[in-house]
Amino acid sequence: MMYSEKVMEHFMNPHNVGEMEDADGVGEVGNPQCGDIMRIYLKIEDNVIADAKFMTFGCGAAIASSSMATELIKGKTLEQAWKVTNKAVAEALEGLPPVKMHCSVLAEEGIHKAINDYREKQGLKPLEEKPDAE
Amino acid sequence: MKNNNKNTGNTVYLDHAATTFTDPVVLETMLPYFTENFGNPSSPYNIAHISREALDKARQQVADAINADTEEIYFTSGGTESDNWAIKGVAFANRKRGNHIITSAIEHHAVLHTCQWLEKQGFEVTYLPVDKYGQVRTEDVKRAIRGDTILISVMLANNEIGTIQPIPEIGRIARKKGIYFHTDAVQGIGQIPVDVEALNVDLLSLSSHKFYGPKGVGALYIKKGSRIDNHSHGGAQEKKKRAGTENVPGIVGMGAAIEQAISQLEEHAAHMKKLRTRLLEGLLQIPATHLAGHPEKRLPNNVNVIFEYIEGESILLMLNSFSIAASTGSACTSASLEPSHVLIACGFPHEIAHGSLRLTLGKENTEDDVDYVLQIIEPIIKRLRAMSPMTPEELRK
Amino acid sequence: MKNNNKNTGNTVYLDHAATTFTDPVVLETMLPYFTENFGNPSSPYNIAHISREALDKARQQVADAINADTEEIYFTSGGTESDNWAIKGVAFANRKRGNHIITSAIEHHAVLHTCQWLEKQGFEVTYLPVDKYGQVRTEDVKRAIRGDTILISVMLANNEIGTIQPIPEIGRIARKKGIYFHTDAVQGIGQIPVDVEALNVDLLSLSSHKFYGPKGVGALYIKKGSRIDNHSHGGAQEKKKRAGTENVPGIVGMGAAIEQAISQLEEHAAHMKKLRTRLLEGLLQIPATHLAGHPEKRLPNNVNVIFEYIEGESILLMLNSFSIAASTGSACTSASLEPSHVLIACGFPHEIAHGSLRLTLGKENTEDDVDYVLQIIEPIIKRLRAMSPMTPEELRK
Numbered sequence: 069m070m071y072s073e074k075v076m077e078h079f080m081n082p083h084n085v086g087e088m089e090d091a092d093g094v095g096e097v098g099n100p101q102c103g104d105i106m107r108i109y110l111k112i113e114d115n116v117i118a119d120a121k122f123m124t125f126g127c128g129a130a131i132a133s134s135s136m137a138t139e140l141i142k143g144k145t146l147e148q149a150w151k152v153t154n155k156a157v158a159e160a161l162e163g164l165p166p167v168k169m170h171c172s173v174l175a176e177e178g179i180h181k182a183i184n185d186y187r188e189k190q191g192l193k194p195l196e197e198k199p200d201a202e
Numbered sequence: 203m204k205n206n207n208k209n210t211g212n213t214v215y216l217d218h219a220a221t222t223f224t225d226p227v228v229l230e231t232m233l234p235y236f237t238e239n240f241g242n243p244s245s246p247y248n249i250a251h252i253s254r255e256a257l258d259k260a261r262q263q264v265a266d267a268i269n270a271d272t273e274e275i276y277f278t279s280g281g282t283e284s285d286n287w288a289i290k291g292v293a294f295a296n297r298k299r300g301n302h303i304i305t306s307a308i309e310h311h312a313v314l315h316t317c318q319w320l321e322k323q324g325f326e327v328t329y330l331p332v333d334k335y336g337q338v339r340t341e342d343v344k345r346a347i348r349g350d351t352i353l354i355s356v357m358l359a360n361n362e363i364g365t366i367q368p369i370p371e372i373g374r375i376a377r378k379k380g381i382y383f384h385t386d387a388v389q390g391i392g393q394i395p396v397d398v399e400a401l402n403v404d405l406l407s408l409s410s411h412k413f414y415g416p417k418g419v420g421a422l423y424i425k426k427g428s429r430i431d432n433h434s435h436g437g438a439q440e441k442k443k444r445a446g447t448e449n450v451p452g453i454v455g456m457g458a459a460i461e462q463a464i465s466q467l468e469e470h471a472a473h474m475k476k477l478r479t480r481l482l483e484g485l486l487q488i489p490a491t492h493l494a495g496h497p498e499k500r501l502p503n504n505v506n507v508i509f510e511y512i513e514g515e516s517i518l519l520m521l522n523s524f525s526i527a528a529s530t531g532s533a534c535t536s537a538s539l540e541p542s543h544v545l546i547a548c549g550f551p552h553e554i555a556h557g558s559l560r561l562t563l564g565k566e567n568t569e570d571d572v573d574y575v576l577q578i579i580e581p582i583i584k585r586l587r588a589m590s591p592m593t594p595e596e597l598r599k
Numbered sequence: 600m601k602n603n604n605k606n607t608g609n610t611v612y613l614d615h616a617a618t619t620f621t622d623p624v625v626l627e628t629m630l631p632y633f634t635e636n637f638g639n640p641s642s643p644y645n646i647a648h649i650s651r652e653a654l655d656k657a658r659q660q661v662a663d664a665i666n667a668d669t670e671e672i673y674f675t676s677g678g679t680e681s682d683n684w685a686i687k688g689v690a691f692a693n694r695k696r697g698n699h700i701i702t703s704a705i706e707h708h709a710v711l712h713t714c715q716w717l718e719k720q721g722f723e724v725t726y727l728p729v730d731k732y733g734q735v736r737t738e739d740v741k742r743a744i745r746g747d748t749i750l751i752s753v754m755l756a757n758n759e760i761g762t763i764q765p766i767p768e769i770g771r772i773a774r775k776k777g778i779y780f781h782t783d784a785v786q787g788i789g790q791i792p793v794d795v796e797a798l799n800v801d802l803l804s805l806s807s808h809k810f811y812g813p814k815g816v817g818a819l820y821i822k823k824g825s826r827i828d829n830h831s832h833g834g835a836q837e838k839k840k841r842a843g844t845e846n847v848p849g850i851v852g853m854g855a856a857i858e859q860a861i862s863q864l865e866e867h868a869a870h871m872k873k874l875r876t877r878l879l880e881g882l883l884q885i886p887a888t889h890l891a892g893h894p895e896k897r898l899p900n901n902v903n904v905i906f907e908y909i910e911g912e913s914i915l916l917m918l919n920s921f922s923i924a925a926s927t928g929s930a931c932t933s934a935s936l937e938p939s940h941v942l943i944a945c946g947f948p949h950e951i952a953h954g955s956l957r958l959t960l961g962k963e964n965t966e967d968d969v970d971y972v973l974q975i976i977e978p979i980i981k982r983l984r985a986m987s988p989m990t991p992e993e994l995r996k
């Protein structure tokens with residue numbers, strides 16, 4: 069297969085799958101080009117991500133990225149979590165094929181959206197996407 | 203439970219539309235032409251005479267298989283070359299008569315991309331729509347014909363959904379109007395009868411590796427008297443129409459493979475249909491699962507189903523981990539990030555087309571293979587649906 | 600006396616420029632890719648991954664053999680396809696810059712006929728003359744260049760007379776002028792060093808069956824950044840430039856064969872030269888016999904002699920009856936009834952060109968083979984001359 073062992077590990081046995089009834093922040097993103105959808109749920113305690121879950125409709129890379137991304141942000145402050153890039157997700161997965169990098173972008177965007185959903189609910193200003201988020 | 207076939211090993215191979223293994227019997231016929239009987243067929247000595255006779259025999263085998271004359275068979279490097287040659291060759295050779303071409307929206311890329319390229323060269327191309335089963339309507343063909351139409355190209359059977367097209371009828375229309383008619387029979391041969399007379403075609407493409415012959419060899423049937431440009435320039439091979447030292451072992455293999463495929467056609471089709479029915483019935487037990495393609499007018503070895511709410515590549519990955527080889531029309535496996543143009547042409551929305559799974563059976567498959575797949579696939583679909591945000595509540599349990 | 604080789608049997612095969620047998624070691628590497636490792640390289644499962652890796656490896660082997668990058672190697676169905684693609688592909692893609700092409704009078708038909716076809720499409724082609732040894736003069740190249748010249752194609756070594764062309768020099772001229780430069784290296788590879796950097800070429804054609812690889816597979820080197828049309832349209836194979844399911848076993852064989860050929864190059868060339876010298880010295884003992892081609896700048900395995908007053912096909916026929924396989928530039932073996940355009944370009948009159956005999960050595964040949972041929976050929980020439988009305992009296996005895 070074209071995927072690394074790590075991707076296959078996270079694809080076959082994804083971490084943090086599922087819905088979260090009492091999420092503090094939810095972000096749903098989709099790539100219209102490709103028709104994939106990723107929903108990220110966050111449980112936030114004292115500005116720290118206490119729990120994260122995901123639901124994903126997409127390819128192996130999308131599912132593995134969701135799993136790895138949620139894993140990476142757990143226990144981090146919101147500011148730290150915001151800085152988890154798609155590159156970091158791909159690296160943690162021991163690389164993604166070039167045509168699949170956009171699936172990890174989805175994970176980064178999902179997290180950003182979930183964090184801003186939480187911030188808005190708290191009456192805070194949403195954080196700005198860096199223009200070169202890629 | 204799993205089949206242990208001597209070719210596919212412990213893989214349950216269900217992607218015969220992508221390619222087949224070379225039948226060991228076929229390979230056996232090829233071997234002497236690599237080593238002892240290696241002469242260049244154009245050379246004038248004994249060792250080369252053997253190669254010439256081998257080419258003659260293979261040409262006869264291919265001609266017999268499709269009810270053509272040997273002078274109408276031209277060997278190529280595969281289905282893509284045959285399609286490219288047929289379409290470009292007829293288009294350019296008949297440009298003075300007109301520059302309109304008709305094809306269908308569900309052709310293989312070897313036809314579609316060639317037509318798109320011809321559009322850039324100033325030809326006009328009509329891409330016929332299909333009905334929800336993936337069939338071209340003959341009335342649409344009639345309506346599309348113009349005074350300057352020089353070529354119609356519609357495939358015999360589709361590679362993704364297996365739908366068989368009304369080729370004899372389209373051929374009759376084309377012939378009445380004096381328009382060249384090409385069919386891509388790459389998927390049909392060896393599965394259903396292929397007779398160039400009955401099909402009313404002027405050109406027909408074949409590819410050896412789809413019927414247990416070697417890769418890298420194919421043929422184009424060109425009806426006698428057809429006006430078509432030469433494919434390549436060089437030596438006098440293939441009656442000067444397709445230059446290049448002949449791939450003798452490959453051509454010998456193609457001949458042996460097609461002869462075997464035709465002689466086993468009925469038996470093979472019966473075997474395929476039996477397995478297909480079992481497989482399809484099992485798959486359609488899974489909720490929110492749809493058949494793609496025509497329920498009856500389809501290749502006996504083709505199953506194409508769509509599982510709603512999930513994506514095809516992830517299905518393939520999981521199947522692969524259970525040593526099952528299959529294919530999908532999902533955008534996620536295509537370089538273009540577009541789902542299968544065939545499923546889209548059949549009217550499936552993008553997100554539905556994503557969940558497609560194509561299983562194409564082959565002669566080595568058994569009922570055990572089918573049962574194994576059915577046993578493996580249900581929990582896979584469940585697991586993926588459990589992860590999908592699109593899955594409705596009642597399917598999550 | 601006769602060699603008894605396991606490939607050529609009891610034939611003394613001296614037509615390696617026409618084709619070689621596939622080396623049994625090479626065939627061995629190919630076999631698994633017909634049967635077990637038969638997956639379509641484009642498919643996303645394990646069994647197909649093996650095919651993809653095999654393609655990668657072969658591409659590396661070809662790239663290494665000619666000092667290119669793997670991304671610059673495109674597999675084709677043979678030397679003819681490579682030549683056709685290189686020339687038509689560059690011509691059409693650069694038509695806006697100009698429509699003049701330069702080639703030589705002694706190219707293989709795969710180049711010449713392609714150029715002639717391009718003339719019908721409105722291109723202008725200059726066919727450079729050669730000196731009496733069959734060499735293109737670099738001054739002629741310089742003189743032929745015009746403002747609208749877009750492509751120069753000159754072969755590395757000629758297939759009939761073995762003359763090696765001044766490719767690095769021509770390449771330097773072309774590069775200075777920004778003109779694409781293609782060389783047909785089909786005969787050179789495995790006989791002399793081939794290094795795309797040293798040769799200053801942008802495109803280079805190869806054919807596997809000339810260096811103990813299988814027939815029906817070749818490659819085109821395309822220097823990065825070159826402007827060239829795609830060869831065929833369809834799937835995304837060969838970086839979308841040459842569509843069609845890859846001939847995996849053939850490509851694997853080509854890779855193995857080229858690696859072997861390069862690793863044995865010096866040893867092979869030394870062996871060939873030794874045999875060639877012995878053969879040529881023996882042949883030139885026969886009166887009224889001339890060497891065709893360059894005395895030194897020639898392929899180590901090529902001998903081409905002309906026997907005055909007799910005709911090549913009859914020589915071949917007699918040699919064949921003694922199980923010797925050879926070739927001739929006589930009109931009588933060519934479909935066009937024209938003698939070799941190469942010999943004519945070298946300035947041999949028609950009636951002389953008729954008496955040509957090409958003997959091209961291969962790695963399985965031995966000194967015994969050479970001695971056998973020399974022993975057989977002298978009486979044959981005598982007999983034929985005795986029958987010929989053109990033979991002068993003193994040669995009839």
Ligand SMILES: Cc1ncc(COP(=O)(O)O)c(C=O)c1O
Pocket residue numbers: 219220279280281282283285310312357359360361386388389409410411420842843844845
């Ligand atoms: C319907 C159809 N046409 C053409 C082709 C191209 O054949 P090949 O890959 O042998 O060039 C294929 C197979 O890929 C096919 O299924």
Ligand SMILES: Cc1ncc(COP(=O)(O)O)c(C=O)c1O
Pocket residue numbers: 445446447448616617676677678679680682707709754756757758783785786806807808817
């Ligand atoms: C110099 C040269 N170019 C091109 C070719 C064509 O190669 P192929 O016959 O493999 O297409 C040949 C051999 O026939 C050749 O000798």
Ligand code: FES
Pocket residue numbers: 102104125126127128129130168171533534535
């Ligand atoms: S979700 Fe479509 S490519 Fe990853």
Ligand code: FES
Pocket residue numbers: 930931932
């Ligand atoms: S003499 Fe018979 S073909 Fe030339």
